[in-house]
Amino acid sequence: MQTEKVITAKNLSKKFGHFVAVDHISFEVNKGEIFGFLGANGAGKTTAMRMLCGLSMPSSGEATVAGFDVYKQTEQIKKNIGYMSQRFSLYEDLTIGENIRFYAGIYGLTDKQIREKSDSLLKELNMQEHKKTLVRELPLGWKQKLAFSIAIVHDPAIVFLDEPTGGVDPITRREFWNLIYEASSNGITVFVTTHYMDEAEYCHRVSIMVDGRIDALGAPASLKKDHAAKTMDEVFLQLARKAVRSE
Amino acid sequence: MRTLKILLQKELRQILRDPAIIRILFIIPTIQLLVLPFAADYEIKNIDLGVVDHDHSAYSRKLVDKIVSSGYFRLKDYSASYQQGLDAIKKEKTDILLEIPPQFERSLVKEKEATLFIAANAINGVKAGLGSAYIQGIIHDYNQEVRMQWLQIPRFNSQPVIEVTSSDWYNPNMNYKVFMVPGILVMLVTMIGSTFAASNIVREKEIGTIEQINVSPIQKAQFILGKLIPFWLIALMVLTTGLIIARLVYGIVPVGHYLTIYAFASIYLLAVLGLGLLLSTYAQTQQQSMLVSFFITMIFNLMSGLYTPIESMPEWAKIIARLNPVSYFIEVMRLVMLKGSSLADIKYHIVAILGFAVFFNTWAVLNYRKRSG
Known part of the structure; x- marks a missing residue:
C-alpha cells in the first residue's frame, strides 16, 4: 500500500463550552484507503468529520486534508473533497438530472463534462430512464446511492460519508458498498462513519471512538486479534461499554 | 460567473x-x-347624523338641509331631546349629534349670535374628527350666507370677509x-x-x-x-x-x-x-x-x-x-x-x-x- 497520507490529524479537539466533543484525536489516512470511523451515537464522529471538511472550526490541534490546513485553507480543501451528510442533501424538488447538473456545476465542471458524467453515473446506477424524475419520488435506497454518486461527481481526492446507509435495507447497503469499493479502486480515499459493524469489516482500517477519544485503530483483523474477539461487533461492545457519555 | x-x-x-x-x-x-x-380612502362619507332641534324654525331647518345636502351626512335620527339623541349614539345609530337650542332663530336675528352643540362618537376618531370639521365648515358657510342676506348694503359690512380658494397641484x-x-x-x-x-x-x-x-x-x-x-x-x-x-x-x-x-x-x-x-x-x-x-x-x-x-x-x-x-x-x-x-x-x-x-x-x-x- 502507498504511504501517501491524505488526511492527518494530531491532537485535534473540539469543545462546545465545557463539553469536549472531540478529545485530542490523532490518526492518518492513506491515499485510496477506505477508512472506517466507528463509534456509538454521540461519540463525536460527526463533529470530527465536520472539522476535517471545513464546516466546523477546531478548538485545538492540527489537521491537514489533501495537504491543506483545516484552519486556513478550507476553501482549497473544499475543492478536493466530496461530502455526504447524515441528512439527505439532494434537492427533492429537482430531477435527478438537475441535481447532477447543479452539484457538478458548482464544482466547476463544463457542460460537456457534466453531460458525460451524468450519462455514466446514471448508467452505473441503472437510472437512465429516470433522469427526469423528481428526487422526491425516489425510494430511500436510490436516493442514498444517488447522493453518493453526486458527492464524487467532481472526482475528489477524498469523500467523507456520514452514516450513509442509515435506514437502508441490507441489499441496498450491499450495493452501496459496491459503489464505495469502486470509488476506492478509482483512487478516491473514502472516510466513512457508521455504526453497522458488518460494514466495519469492509473497511481497510477502522478507528473506534469512545467519548470523543479514539480508543482503537487498525485493520479489522488485527483489532479482532488484539481484543480476542470473533467479530467487530464484539470488539466494539468491549470498547463502547466503557463509555461514560450517553446520547 | x-x-x-x-x-x-x-x-x-x-x-x-x-x-x-x-x-x-x-x-x-x-x-x-x-x-x-x-x-x-381618507374621505369620510356616510356619517350618520342625529339632530335634536328644539327650535323648529325656518333657520334651523335650513341649516339641517344644508348639512344633509353636502353629501357627507345621512340624517338618521331626529330626536326630541338631547338624551334621546345621545341614546341614538349609544346604540350606534348615529355618529354625530347636532343640537339646535330653542330660540336659535330668535337669538340669531336679535342678538346676531347663536350657539350650537355638536357631540361626536369618538370611538372612530377619524370619523368623529373629520365629521365635526365638516359640520363646522358647513355651519361657517351657513353663517356667511345668513350675514349676506341681512347686510343688504355690503359697504356697511363691519367684518371684512376673507375667502380662501385653493387649487390642488399635481392631483387637481x-x-x-x-x-x-x-x-x-x-x-x-x-x-x-x-x-x-x-x-x-x-x-x-x-x-x-x-x-x-x-x-x-x-x-x-x-x-x-x-x-x-x-x-x-x-x-x-x-x-x-x-x-x-x-x-x-x-x-x-x-x-x-x-x-x-x-x-x-x-x-x-x-x-x-x-x-x-x-x-x-x-x-x-x-x-x-x-x-x-x-x-x-x-x-x-x-x-x-x-x-x-x-x-x-x-x-x-x-x-x-x-x-x-x-x-x-x-x-x-x-x-x-x-x-x-x-x-x-x-x-x-x-x-x-x-x-x-x-x-x-x-x-x-x-x-x-x-x-x-
Missing part, C-alpha cells in the same frame, strides 16, 4: 416548479390592488386612488420580496442542503447573489403587474417616466431583498424568519408615509422613517407618478436607497458563514 449561472438556474427551476408560489406571487397582489384602494381632483395606489403597490412589492427572500436560505437550512453548499467551493457572495437575483426578477414582475393594473383599472398613468420608476425599483429591491436574506442568515427555521420579516415590514409600512404623512410624525418617528427604505420608494413613486419627477429630481433618494442596498447585502454576506465556530 459560471457558478452563479448554475445557482440561478437551480433557483429559478425550484421557484417555477412550485405552482403555488406563482399563484401567490401574482394573484394575491392583484386582488389586493383591486380591493385595497377602494377601502383605503384630489383623487385618493391616484395617491394611494402607487403607495399600496410599493407595500405589496416590499412584502412579497422580503418575505420570500427571508424564507429562502432558511429553507435550505431546514432541509439540510445548506451543508452541501457549505462544503463546496461556492463563494459566499455568489451564493447570496444566486438567491437575490431570482427574487429581484420576480419582484420586478409583480411591480409590472401592479403598474398595468394601476393603468387599466384606475387609469393612473405616470406623469413622469416608467423608466424612472424601474430604475429606482431595481435598487430599492436590492435593499429590501438584502434585508430578507440577512434575516434568513440569522434565523434557524422558516417560522422565525417569516415572523421577524412580517414584524419589520409591518413597521416599515405603517411608518412609511403611506397612511399618515411623515411630516406630521413626532421628531423621533421622523428619524425612523428616514431609516426606512419603504418611505423612500413611496415618496419616489408619488413624485414620479403625480409630479413627473425625473432621475435628477430623485437623486438623493437614489443615493439613500443605494446605501441601504449596500448595507444590508454586505451584512448578509458577512453573516452567512460557511463554517461554524
Whole structure:
C-alpha cells in the first residue's frame, strides 16, 4: 500500500463550552484507503468529520486534508473533497438530472463534462430512464446511492460519508458498498462513519471512538486479534461499554 | 460567473416548479390592488347624523338641509331631546349629534349670535374628527350666507370677509386612488420580496442542503447573489403587474417616466431583498424568519408615509422613517407618478436607497458563514 497520507490529524479537539466533543484525536489516512470511523451515537464522529471538511472550526490541534490546513485553507480543501451528510442533501424538488447538473456545476465542471458524467453515473446506477424524475419520488435506497454518486461527481481526492446507509435495507447497503469499493479502486480515499459493524469489516482500517477519544485503530483483523474477539461487533461492545457519555 | 449561472438556474427551476408560489406571487397582489384602494380612502362619507332641534324654525331647518345636502351626512335620527339623541349614539345609530337650542332663530336675528352643540362618537376618531370639521365648515358657510342676506348694503359690512380658494397641484381632483395606489403597490412589492427572500436560505437550512453548499467551493457572495437575483426578477414582475393594473383599472398613468420608476425599483429591491436574506442568515427555521420579516415590514409600512404623512410624525418617528427604505420608494413613486419627477429630481433618494442596498447585502454576506465556530 502507498504511504501517501491524505488526511492527518494530531491532537485535534473540539469543545462546545465545557463539553469536549472531540478529545485530542490523532490518526492518518492513506491515499485510496477506505477508512472506517466507528463509534456509538454521540461519540463525536460527526463533529470530527465536520472539522476535517471545513464546516466546523477546531478548538485545538492540527489537521491537514489533501495537504491543506483545516484552519486556513478550507476553501482549497473544499475543492478536493466530496461530502455526504447524515441528512439527505439532494434537492427533492429537482430531477435527478438537475441535481447532477447543479452539484457538478458548482464544482466547476463544463457542460460537456457534466453531460458525460451524468450519462455514466446514471448508467452505473441503472437510472437512465429516470433522469427526469423528481428526487422526491425516489425510494430511500436510490436516493442514498444517488447522493453518493453526486458527492464524487467532481472526482475528489477524498469523500467523507456520514452514516450513509442509515435506514437502508441490507441489499441496498450491499450495493452501496459496491459503489464505495469502486470509488476506492478509482483512487478516491473514502472516510466513512457508521455504526453497522458488518460494514466495519469492509473497511481497510477502522478507528473506534469512545467519548470523543479514539480508543482503537487498525485493520479489522488485527483489532479482532488484539481484543480476542470473533467479530467487530464484539470488539466494539468491549470498547463502547466503557463509555461514560450517553446520547 | 459560471457558478452563479448554475445557482440561478437551480433557483429559478425550484421557484417555477412550485405552482403555488406563482399563484401567490401574482394573484394575491392583484386582488389586493383591486380591493385595497377602494377601502383605503381618507374621505369620510356616510356619517350618520342625529339632530335634536328644539327650535323648529325656518333657520334651523335650513341649516339641517344644508348639512344633509353636502353629501357627507345621512340624517338618521331626529330626536326630541338631547338624551334621546345621545341614546341614538349609544346604540350606534348615529355618529354625530347636532343640537339646535330653542330660540336659535330668535337669538340669531336679535342678538346676531347663536350657539350650537355638536357631540361626536369618538370611538372612530377619524370619523368623529373629520365629521365635526365638516359640520363646522358647513355651519361657517351657513353663517356667511345668513350675514349676506341681512347686510343688504355690503359697504356697511363691519367684518371684512376673507375667502380662501385653493387649487390642488399635481392631483387637481384630489383623487385618493391616484395617491394611494402607487403607495399600496410599493407595500405589496416590499412584502412579497422580503418575505420570500427571508424564507429562502432558511429553507435550505431546514432541509439540510445548506451543508452541501457549505462544503463546496461556492463563494459566499455568489451564493447570496444566486438567491437575490431570482427574487429581484420576480419582484420586478409583480411591480409590472401592479403598474398595468394601476393603468387599466384606475387609469393612473405616470406623469413622469416608467423608466424612472424601474430604475429606482431595481435598487430599492436590492435593499429590501438584502434585508430578507440577512434575516434568513440569522434565523434557524422558516417560522422565525417569516415572523421577524412580517414584524419589520409591518413597521416599515405603517411608518412609511403611506397612511399618515411623515411630516406630521413626532421628531423621533421622523428619524425612523428616514431609516426606512419603504418611505423612500413611496415618496419616489408619488413624485414620479403625480409630479413627473425625473432621475435628477430623485437623486438623493437614489443615493439613500443605494446605501441601504449596500448595507444590508454586505451584512448578509458577512453573516452567512460557511463554517461554524
